[in-house]
Amino acid sequence: MSDARIEITDLIVRYGDAPAVNGVSFTVGQGEHVTLLGPSGCGKTTTLRAIAGLEEPSGGSIRIDGATVYSAAERRNVPAEKRGVSMVFQSYAVWPHMTVANNVAYGLRVRKLPKAEIAEQVDRALGLVQMRDFAERSAALLSGGQQQRVALARAIAFSPTVLLFDEPLSNLDAKLRVEMRVELRALQRRLGVTSLYVTHDQEEALAISDRVIVMNVGGIEQIGTPEDIYNRPKTRFVADFVGSANLIAGRVKNGASSAGPVAFDAAGGLTLQAWAAHAPRGSEGHVAIRTAYIDMAAGGPNGRANSAAGTIRQRLFHGDFIQYIVDWAAGELTVRRPPTELFDEGAAVTLSFAPEHCILLER
Amino acid sequence: MARVHPAWRPGSQGIATAAILVFCGGLVAYPLVYLIAEALNVGESDVFPPSEYGVGNFVDLIDDWHVLANTAFVACLATVMAIAIGFLAAWTLTRTKIPGRPQLERLMQLPYYMTPLVGALAWSILAAPRTGFINQLWHLVGGGGNIVNVYSPFGIAWVMSLFEGTVAFVMISAAMKSMDPALEESARVLGAGKWRTMLTVTLPLVMPGVLGATVFVFAEMLGSFAAAFVLGIPGRYVVITTAIWQAVQSFPPDYPRAAAMGIALFAVMFATLSMYRLIVRGGNYATITGKAFRPRTMAMGRLAWVLFAACLTYVAVAVVLPLGALLLTSFQRFATVILAESQLTLANYQTALGFGAVRSALTNSLVLGVGVASVGVAVMTVLVWIIYRSKAPGHGLIEYVVMFPQAVPRMVFGLAMLWAWLNIPIPIYGTLWLLALAYFTVMLPLGVRTLAGVVLQIDKSLEECARVCGASWGYQLRTVTMPLLRPGIIAAWLLVFIASVRELGVSIFLVGPNAKVIAPSIISAYVSSSSELSSALAIIQTLAVFVALLVLFRATRRFSGELT
Secondary structure, three states: OOOEEEEEEEEEEEEOOEEEEEEEEEEEEOOOEEEEEOOOOOOHHHHHHHHHOOOOOOEEEEEEOOEEEEEOOOOEEOOHHHOOEEEEOOOOOOOOOOEHHHHHHHHHHHOOOOHHHHHHHHHHHHHHOOOHHHOOOEHHHOOHHHHHHHHHHHHHHOOOOEEEEEOOOOOOOHHHHHHHHHHHHHHHHHHOOEEEEEEOOHHHHHHHOOEEEEEEOOEEEEEEOHHHHHHOOOOHHHHHHOOOEEEEEEEEHHHOOOOEEEEEEEHHHOEEEEEEOOOOOOOEEEEEEEHHHOEEEEOOOOOOOOEEEEEEEEEEEOOOOEEEEEEEOOEEEEEEEOOOOOOOOOOEEEEEOOHHHEEEOOO | OOOOOEOOOOOHHHHHHHHHHHHHHHHHHHHHHHHHHHHOEOOOOOOOOOOOEOOHHHHHHHHHHHHHHHHHHHHHHHHHHHHHHHHHHHHHHHHEEOOOHHHHHHHOOHHHHOOHHHHHHHHHHHHOOOOOHHHHHHHHOOOOOOOOOOOOHHHHHHHHHHHHHHHHHHHHHHHHHOOOHHHHHHHHHOOOOHHHHHHHHHHHHHHHHHHHHHHHHHHHHHOOOHHHHHHHOOOOOOOHHHHHHHHHHOOOOOHHHHHHHHHHHHHHHHHHHHHHHHHHHHOOOOOOOOOOOOOOOEEOOOHHHHHHHHHHHHHHHHHHHHHHHHHHHHOEOOOOOOHHHOOEOOHHHHHHHHOHHHHHHHHHHHHHHHHHHHHHHHHHHHHHHHHHHOOOOOHHHHHHHHHHHHHOOHHHHHHHHHHHHHOOOOOOOOOHHHHHHHHHHHHHHHHHHHHHHHHOOOOHHHHHHHHHOOOOHHHHHHHHHHHHHHHHHHHHHHHHHHHHHOOOOOHHHHOEOOEOOHHHHHHHHHHOOOHHHHHHHHHHHHHHHHHHHHHHHHHHHHHHHHHO
16 A cells, blocks of 8 residues: 555564564555454554554564654664654543643644744644633543543644544543544544544444454454445454354355355254355354344245244343344344344244355354 | 664663662662671771671670660560550541541651650650659659659650551551452351451451561661660660660770671661561552552440540650650750749750751751752652653662662661761761762652652553653653652652651761751750750751641642642
8 A cells, every 4th residue: 555654564562471462464544544443452552552652562663654663673663752643542641730722732832833833723623622612721620521622632733644542432421432433533534634543342443434453362353444344254253343243153065165155054954155255264164144134024934045944032122122032943043123123032933144144254 | 754763772761770770779789888898897997998807796796685685675565566556546547437537647647757866855854763754743742763764675665666656557557448348348248247257357458467567667666776875875775776876986986896786787677678578568469459448437436435535645645745845844944844943944945046066957957958858859750750650671670779778777877878988088978968968868768659659640641642742751751740740749858858857867977077967966965964955956856847747738738639
């Protein structure tokens, strides 16, 4: 990618002897919003901090805007303050001993800009986050949501080309988080700033990203658009961690070896019509079926592909959807249906799902 | 992005770390090396470096077995009493419902600011045989003999335990406060009664804290000088610190013997404090999270008033009574409690504030206090930052080096400095500069600990954010770290100031004719048998300390309010 703003190659970061990040490579393009998604301890925050210059890696290289800021081979490590990136911290890190305006002006003052320009940029940044009225307020007196906005204004005030976010919304309450998500996405689009975002919240990652990088135990599981990640998970980890899915073990029929439709033998003598995004490796494997992609109807089999009989064992009412646990030939299946489709526990139903929603996983 | 920094280049932090290690390491270790060399000197006692080395001085310590036995006896006695006071007070103030708890908690810390020297002086006025106020009153009502005698091992232990009782109280109540009440509540829910819960849950969890306090207080007792000097010498009861003092004061001075005793004392204290660290670390069950809980308190009924009275009595006996006696004495020509015979005078204060030598001691103490606190705290702030925040190699070692003086008895360190600087061709012996250097070294643990408490509370990302915004290390320290540390810096400044103004152990060997300070002057006034003048000096010293203390309380209350 020629317009890459951030290029990470074979990055390794160790804490003591244990690698927290183990050979990670990816790029973030100009104006792109990429999210590192994974459970705690997967190395996503460490990767972000290494890019900011707050952790020292032990291998690989990091390039920002075409300049090498870290390279193990060249023994080069540019300190954080010289990298020209900006960052929003999980704890906001709003300095309590300064006013809101002084917080926001900090990066501009460090760069020794003329006073008039500082005032102008501070005003612009506070305007973007709708905090203009709070400029002279002491930062110690702000609510969590307001601190969040100040942290954001401070991060964008000196017009950085790269913006890093370390779980910026995780300390907000649920409702505010959803609101800020929308605002953050709008702001990012408007400024066209390249950003790398870290979160463990898969909903957040899918909602605000151009691309998502799913990480697990120090490595990358999958890189793709949110739709890609959701509809065509590559690994069991991704299928399980992002959204909710049924994982069914079995074997690929006839040893098919090219991408495209495949037949898949599951337990209980069922043969499923599945989809392989990549040529299957070996015959043992799993398919993933999103719980939301399974149709359920009363009555007998309807003759479509992947249709089978089942019995509802349990029903959990969630409000926005209803979750059913259904017994069928291959064991049990979790199905989520809109609250408009109500079935009773113990009812006999016919399950069906499209072959392109039954994804053969690589591992 | 033209500027590139190679990964292994020693940055400003690395250079600062190395410089600090060399400087502080030198300050701490260098005198001790001299002291060890002198302790092994079996040749001419006043020739340095020694012409002959041997362990003879240590072997001779066996002849001083009664001194060692005295030391152990007084230390054990005082420790038992101090822990009893501390435990009872801690339990009362954290676990029972008693009236006026927050005020009591503050009051209970006051005895710590009465130094053992002031306490011993006051109690010698109160309870000396024949002339002590208590005995005077006893004779007045027709009693014969002495009802109390503070010139005894029990007197020394009594005064020391009044002082160390507060230390034990603070340490034990910290352990009690850091226990999650849910641990006790779950025992109750599972059916254990009040006493069963106490025996099976509370006590085992608090035990490491109590044990730690015991060992810590014992180590402090071993190295204490003032009370043993003021109360022990008249009754010819000699402990190791006073024996060191006598060896140095004898003519000719027996430096090798003093050094050998000093090294022996240091070794025992070091071993004891190592044990303390082991206990505190080993006792770190999951309960001690550093988080303060609000423990459940028990209703005590009428007993609450008894406990309340006990706490007040402690404060009265440790602070009010001694200060009263000193105040009265300082205004008299001859110390007496029988007011009819009293001749009131301002002469003692006139001497204290007018007489050249005494006045210069007062001024010197204040100058040293302000100077050491100002320069010292600035240096300590950088030190603390490097210890807890820097990633430069060697930052862990710095912590060890700066906390090391804690393991060296003040007296022994003073002796070591004396010996080292007598033999170095830099002419600062007998000047305030040497005292300043010594104060800085021995105050390192106090200042660093106080500042560390605040540094650790500051969220790391507040500083990281400054770096990412483009600030250099120096700019970040100036604009973010220092302002956030301000309450800690003020507290550390005042504590170091207080500690300097009352310093005795190191000063006593390092004062010279032109460099006197207040605490040793109190001692010499006392030796030249004027308890009236020394009372006036003690009152002035205590006043300076209490003024600083008031400022501290006000400042920390305001700043803690600002921080939260």
